[in-house]
Amino acid sequence: MTAATGDPRQAGSAAEFVALLRQLKERSGFTYRQLEERAARGGEVLARSTVADTLRRQALPRTETLVAFLHACAPAEDVAIWLEARSRLARQAPPARGDSAASGPYAPDASQHTGRGPGADLPAVPRQLPAPPAFFAGRADELAHLDEAAENRGETVVISAIGGAGGIGKTSLALQWAHLHLDRFPDGQLYADLRGFGPEPAPVAPQVSLRNFLEALGVPPASVPKDLDVQAALYRSVVAGRRMLVVLDNARDTGQVVPLLPGSPTCTVLVTSRHRLRGLTVTHGARLLTLDLLSVREARDMLAGHLGRRRVADQQQSLDTLVEHCGGLPLALGIVAARAAANPAHPLDALAQELRDASARLSALSAGEARTDLRAVFSWSYRALEPQAATVFDLLGAVPTVDLGLAAVAGLTATPLATCRELLQQLEDTSLVHQYVPGRYRMHDLVHLYSADGARPRSRSKSRDAALRRLVDHYLHTAYAADRLLDSRRPPVALAPPATGCAPQPLRDTAEAMAWFDLEHPRLIEMQQVAMRRGRYPQVWQLARTLVTFHARRRRSRDQLAVWQLALQAAETGEDLAMQAMAHRYLGQAYTAEGQDDDAFEQLDLALVCAKSGGVTGEEARTHYALAVGWERYGDLERALVHARQALALFRSISDLVEEARALNAIGWICAGLRRYEEAEASCRRALALFRRHEHPDGEADTLHSLGLIAQNNGKHAESLTYYGQALTTYRGVGNTRGEAESLASLGDVYAALGRYADALQVWQGALDLLQRQQRVKEALLLRERMNDFATLV
Structure with missing residues (x-):
């Protein structure tokens, strides 16, 4: 298509552009009076004298005149195309030279004037920004991010979309940056509160914001088109080539923002929204900036700034x-x-006391008006959710701490994984949850308090109780499967089937099982407490039971104490002697690991009583084994040996070969302490054969460590290094950091005995790191002193 056939995009000059307008009028057959009347019926102003003057001259018409003329003369024409063509020709204009340029073919658009009359020659410069925040703290990185975006402009408009939860400070950041850089925008700053989230029933329509912008830019109200696309095209034409800042605050979604975007690379746009405006990135290359919480220091500075130092x-x-x-x-x-x-x-x-009470904290965080009431601010995000997503949000309020994986949330809400992911995406898009790593979600403490608030109509205690049952079942069954991966030869536990809608998380191997326990351990502790509060006593001790191997490998004896103290309460409430015996025994073993000997022996004696009363031979045998370990650590090796042999006899009576191997290793370790090395080695070799036959890596590593000690005490250092090295490799293979620390410490002792002090210090350092991580304070202190003694010899 060429200019001769009526395409304004092919016009090469103002004269050709006006010639095309004349052709439109001729084809329409309308008189000047008829055009004026048609425009008036459409709510626009188009004086007949203005039309005649426009078509007689060879200068570009004013933008509002062009729009009104096209609507009246050729309503089928695409107004946006004509406006873009006019804008292109205006940009091609030669530099203005005094007053004469103002009357030439590329005269400035009157819609950019102040509105003081036809002769006005100064463009309207809107200054619409609200005042900057009175107290602003931190956000140095975020300000730098906005600086970089503004400085690295290319051939398109610069758009930065600032996202985050309600109350996170999006508007404050935008206004702070804008006021710091007013000099960059001499042609003005536009601001609109789009009311995407707030007490108002609906967001501001783009047409309303565009009309306000156009009038601020000098376009007469009567000349503002009614059609949204034409308004947007006129707006882009008016701001084209001008160095302006546009702040679009509190947007609901991308659709509300797009009509308000300039088309000129000379403009910069800041958008704030609780919603993640991913569409704006896809279609317009916007840079997303998601705000995080203030650091403690920044928060202190902000509060001190408000209150006065x-x-x-x-x-x-x-x-x-x-x-x-x-x-x-x-x-x-x-x-x-x-x-x-x-x-x-x-x-x-006095105010701090109010905030300490979690049940009253949200009420305390209100200054008496909707926009300064935290509960109200959160409600606006909640109101934007679809019903299913709102239900997920409500159910998350029943959880003690929201730091959950996708599978756990799916179990809580009884939704398929794919559906659950979509619903969580809604919560994330409105900044109600944060996916801090792929597939794992957190919720801010104050948002969680709002989620737990029972005042909202969707919250129902019955549905929350069912949801918590599903969540407890999810963790119990997943933990049980993980524990079976770590030690499949442990006696199985008969669990009740998981609640309908709950599916355990599949785990493939021991590495995944240990990683899952590491990640989910705090939630497992919480789920045990939830089960206790709801009277689900079997689940209380069952959850404790699933953690035994993990706690042993990570040397988490304090956590072991906590879970078995609760398990003992559950067992006593349920009057289950076998479970009471198990709980007393595990408590005794944990106290032994912590060096609390009196408490340990008390619990182990009670375990023996319960096991014998209940006729539970296996538990009686395991308690004798625990007593053997306790007395060995206490220093009474003869008494320890008696209990170890009693344990061996009982294990043999019930044909438990793995536990028999454990007792044999204990006998070997104790005999080594009594310097009965031949008996010690024989017992440990029988244990090692049994552990290897039954593929029990933890027991195998423990026995290799015992053989290393026996060889070391016999002066066989090379053999000792081999055993300790094999034990270390096996411990590491199953993620047993407790045994890893002990093997490294023993290797260091042998290196020191051989005069290889540098090697000794190196492996001791590895042991020290692990001991400190496991909070084994006394052992770490003794090892550090030993390292200091040898450091001077290197």
Whole structure:
């Protein structure tokens, strides 16, 4: 198509452009009066004299005149194409030269004037930005990110989309940056609160924002088109080539933002939204900037800035409490500051006391108005959710801590994984949860309090109880399967089937099982407590039972104490003697590991009583084994040997070969302490054969370590190094960091005995790191002293 056939995109000059307009009028057959009347019926102003003057001259018409003319003369024409063509020709104009240029073929568009009359020659420069935040702290990296985006402009408009939860400080950041860089935007700054999330029933329509922008840019109200696409095209034409900042605050979604975007690379746009505007990145190359919480230091600085350094100087403890319970959320800090400022004579501790009470914390975080009431601010995000996603949000409120994997949330909500992922995506898109690593979700403490709030109509205690049952079952059955991967020869436990809608998470091997336990351990502790509160006593001791191997490999004896103390309460409530015996025994073993001998022997004696009363031979045997370990560590080797032999006899009576091997290893270790090395080695070799026959790597590694000690005490250092090295490899193969630390320490002892002090220090350092990680304070202190003694010899 060429200019001769009526395509404005082919017009090479203002004269050709106007010639095309004349052709339109001729083809329409309308008189000037008829055009004026048609425009008036459409709500637009198009004086007949203006049309005649426009078509007589060879200058580009004013934008509002062009739009009104096209609507009246040729309504089928694509107005956007004509506006883009006009904008292109205007940009090709030669530099203006005084007043004469203003009357030439590329005269400035009157819609860019101040509106002081036809002769006005100064463009309208809107200054719509609200004031910057009174107190602003931190966000140095985020400000730098916006700087970089603005400086690295290319051939398209620069768009930065600032996202994050309600109250995270998106608007404050945008306004802070805007006011720091006003000099970059001499042609003006536009601002619109799009009310995407708020007390209003609906967001602001793009047409409303565009009309406000156009009028601020000098377009007469009567000349603003009604059609959205034409409004947007006119807006892009007016701001084309101008160095302007556009701040689009509190957007609901990408669709609300796109019509308000300039088309010129001279413009910069800041968008804020609780919703992740991924579509804006896809279609317009926007840079997403998601705000995180303020650090403790930044939060303290912000609150101190609000309250005054003098007031907080002698109330540091109360200030720390306020900062802690605001959780780094700027709006919460601002509300606290406003409440404290309203009562300057009151001590900060009075407000801190309110925030300490979790049940009243949200009520305390209100300054009396909707936009300064945290519960109301969160409700606007909640209101934007679809019903299924809102139900997921409600059910998350029943969980003690929201730090859950996708499979756990699917179990909680009884939804398929794919559906659950989509629903969590909605929560993430509205910044109600945070996917901090792929497939794992967290919720801010204050958002979680709102989620747990029972005041909302969708919250139902019955549905939450069922959801918690599913979640407990998810963790119990997954933990049981993981424990079976770690030690498949442990006596099985008869679990009740999982609740309908709950599916355990599949795990493939021991590495995945250990990684899952490492990640989910805090949640397993919580689920045991949930089961106890709801009277599901079998699940309480069953959860404790699934953690035994993991706790042993990671040397988490304090956690072992905690879970078995609760398990004992559950067993006693249920009057289950076998379970009471098991609980007492595991408590005794944990106390032994912690060096609390009196408590250990008390619990083990009780375990023996319960096991004998209940006629549970296996539990009686395991308790004798635990007593053997306890007395060996206490230093009474003869008594330890008696219990080890009793355990061996009982294990043989029930044909438990793996436990028989464990007792044989204990006898060998104790005999080595009694310097009965021949008997010790023979017993350990029988144990090693049994462990290897039954593929029990933990027992195999323990026995290799015993053989290493026997060889070391016999002066066979080379043989000792071999055994310790094999034990170390086996421990590492199953993720047994308890045994790994002990093997490294023993290897260091042999290296030291051989005069290889550098090697000794190297492996001791590895052992020390593990001991400190396992909080084995006493052992770590003794090893550090030993390392200091040998450091001078290197």
